[in-house]
Every structure is written in structure tokens, then in C-alpha cells.
Amino acid sequence: xxxxxxxxxxxxxxxxxxxxxxxxxxxxxxxxxxxxxxxxxxxxxxxxxxxxxxxxxxxxxxxxxxxxxxxxxxxxxxxxxxxxxxxxxxxxxxxxxxxxxxxxxxxxxxxxxxxxxxxxxxx
Amino acid sequence: xxxxxxxxxxxxxxxxxxxxxxxxxxxxxxxxxxxxxxxxxxxxxxxxxxxxxxxxxxxxxxxxxxxxxxxxxxxxxxxxxxxxxxxxxxxxxxxxxxxxxxxxxxxxxxxxxxxxxxxxxxxxxxxxxxxxxxxxxxxxxxxxxxxxxxxxxxxxxxxxxxxxxxxxxxxxxxxxxxxxxxxx
Numbered sequence: 001x002x003x004x005x006x007x008x009x010x011x012x013x014x015x016x017x018x019x020x021x022x023x024x025x026x027x028x029x030x031x032x033x034x035x036x037x038x039x040x041x042x043x044x045x046x047x048x049x050x051x052x053x054x055x056x057x058x059x060x061x062x063x064x065x066x067x068x069x070x071x072x073x074x075x076x077x078x079x080x081x082x083x084x085x086x087x088x089x090x091x092x093x094x095x096x097x098x099x100x101x102x103x104x105x106x107x108x109x110x111x112x113x114x115x116x117x118x119x120x121x122x123x
Numbered sequence: 124x125x126x127x128x129x130x131x132x133x134x135x136x137x138x139x140x141x142x143x144x145x146x147x148x149x150x151x152x153x154x155x156x157x158x159x160x161x162x163x164x165x166x167x168x169x170x171x172x173x174x175x176x177x178x179x180x181x182x183x184x185x186x187x188x189x190x191x192x193x194x195x196x197x198x199x200x201x202x203x204x205x206x207x208x209x210x211x212x213x214x215x216x217x218x219x220x221x222x223x224x225x226x227x228x229x230x231x232x233x234x235x236x237x238x239x240x241x242x243x244x245x246x247x248x249x250x251x252x253x254x255x256x257x258x259x260x261x262x263x264x265x266x267x268x269x270x271x272x273x274x275x276x277x278x279x280x281x282x283x284x285x286x287x288x289x290x291x292x293x294x295x296x297x298x299x300x301x302x303x304x305x306x307x
Contacts, residue, residue, distance in 0.1 A: 002294075004294040005262055005290070007239050007243050008258075008263045009263070010239055011239060011243045012237070012240040013155060013159050014155070014159050014162050014168060014171070015158075016155060016158050017172065020154070020175065020176060021147070021154075024146070024150065024176055024180055025143060027176070028143065028146060028179070028180050028183060030141055030143040030183060031143055032142065
């Protein structure tokens with residue numbers, strides 16, 4: 001190649017300054033569309049693949065954990081059935097669940113109401 | 124940074140819809156080439172960047188004029204060429220040489236020979252603005268004559284003779300420069 005032409009090929013090329021695009025984008029008045037067909041800069045295919053792998057791993061971990069805890073609950077229930085309750089614990093039974101005093105108060109309320117209704121009927 | 128949206132046609136479609144992604148793709152693809160073309164015409168990096176900015180800001184409005192009769196690159200070269208010449212006419216500094224500002228004439232960089240680059244800038248400054256544009260696009264960017272004929276709206280024969288004269292002038296200048304012999 002001739003010397004005088006080689007100088008054109010070997011000459012340094014200018015690169016646009018980083019601020020140039022920002023100025024153009026701001027002055028153009030255009031906006032990014034709502035439905036893009038491509039990736040944003042941070043949405044590289046590799047990053048998407050990595051996110052998908054992490055998501056799958058997370059789902060598997062949750063499923064395995066759930067399976068283990070369910071197994072433990074079933075084991076606990078079977079163990080409870082198989083183990084006889086001590087007599088003291090069995091004696092507590094229903095009496096602890098139903099408060100006789102409270103039930104008596106509720107019964108009184110019912111009686112009062114009945115009396116009130118009877119009085120209204122007379123009037 | 125590059126927004127990947129596929130092809131040139133798609134980017135034009137997006138640009139016509141008024142979407143920034145279309146403009147960004149075209150900018151990423153062509154801005155450096157246009158900047159260098161403008162720099163060779165205007166002999167000033169600052170003015171060249173001004174023209175590139177102006178061109179891309181106006182592109183959404185003027186893209187309707189691009190009807191695909193030539194490649195987008197050819198059309199952009201033509202628009203840039205006209206904008207640079209308009210700027211020179213407005214500034215009444217057409218063909219004005221900016222010898223005194225050596226820093227402005229020679230772009231800075233790491234890879235290419237700074238001496239060669241500076242020498243080329245000075246050699247190009249011997250030519251008028253239109254011829255600088257023509258010679259740069261042919262020899263610097265490798266644009267074929269057929270496309271140059273579209274850009275300059277001149278027959279290929281006319282362009283060939285202009286190019287020949289321009290090369291002779293540049294060669295003559297370079298031969299005068301003793302440093303060129305050392306470099307080349």
C-alpha cells in the first residue's frame with residue numbers, strides 16, 4: 001500500500017465522549033418503550049440463566065425442607081398414638097377445658113333472659 | 124453500553140415509533156464513524172461532537188426522509204456531511220485552517236501513532252472541507268465509490284478525478300515533511 005494511503009488506515013479514530021449519548025438522549029425527548037424486545041444492559045442472557053438456576057435451587061430447597069418437616073410431624077403423631085398417657089395427665093381430661101363456673105354464669109344469663117322475655121309477654 | 128434489539132431495520136422501526144432504543148442502536152453503530160467524518164471536515168473535535176449531537180437529536184424527525192434507497196450508513200454520512208458544511212458556512216470559516224491549535228488537530232489515543240495522526244490532520248487541512256470529507260470516507264472509512272456518488276451527488280468519474288487530485292496534494296504535503304519519511 002502506498003505510504004500516503006497507509007496513513008489514513010493507521011490514523012487514530014476518535015471515540016464519542018461518554019457524555020455525548022446522555023446529552024442526545026436527554027435532548028431527543030424520546031422515551032424507552034413499555035414493551036422492549038431486547039434486554040436491558042443488566043439483563044444479559046447469562047444473568048438471566050444464573051437467576052433461573054438460583055430460583056430453581058431455591059424452590060428445590062423449599063420443597064425438600066417441606067418434605068422433611070411433614071415427615072417429622074407424621075412421625076410425631078404416630079409416636080403420640082403409640083405412647084400411653086400417664087394417669088395424672090389423663091385425669092385432667094375435659095374438666096380443664098370446660099370451666100364449670102363460667103358455664104354456670106352463662107346459664108344464669110340465660111335464665112335472666114328468659115325472665116325478661118316472660119315480663120315482656122305479660123306487658 | 125448497548126441495547127440489543129437485533130437488526131438495523133428493527134431499530135429504524137422503533138425510532139419511527141419514537142422509541143429511544145431505536146436511536147440508541149443507531150448511535151452505537153454509527154456515531155464513531157460519523158464523529159470521525161465530522162472531525163475530518165471541521166478539524167475540531169468539539170465542533171464535530173456538536174454536529175453528531177445535533178444529527179442524533181434531529182434524527183427522529185428526519186428519519187422519515189430515509190427511504191432505504193441507500194444504506195443507512197450512506198444516508199447518515201450524507202446528512203453529517205451537509206450539516207458540517209452548513210456549520211462551516213454559518214461560521215464563515217470554511218477552509219479555515221486551525222494550525223495554531225495542534226492539540227485540536229490531533230486526536231489523542233494509545234494505539235495508533237500520534238505522529239502519523241497529527242501529520243494526517245495537517246495534511247488534510249491543506250484540502251477544502253468537501254475534499255477532506257471525500258478523501259476521508261474513501262481512504263479512512265473505505266466507503267465504495269458507488270456510495271460516495273450518493274453521498275456527494277456526483278458521478279463516479281468526477282469523484283475519481285477529485286480523489287486523485289486530493290491524494291496528490293496530500294502526498295505532496297507529506298513528502299515535504301521530513302518527519303513523514305522517518306515515520307513511514
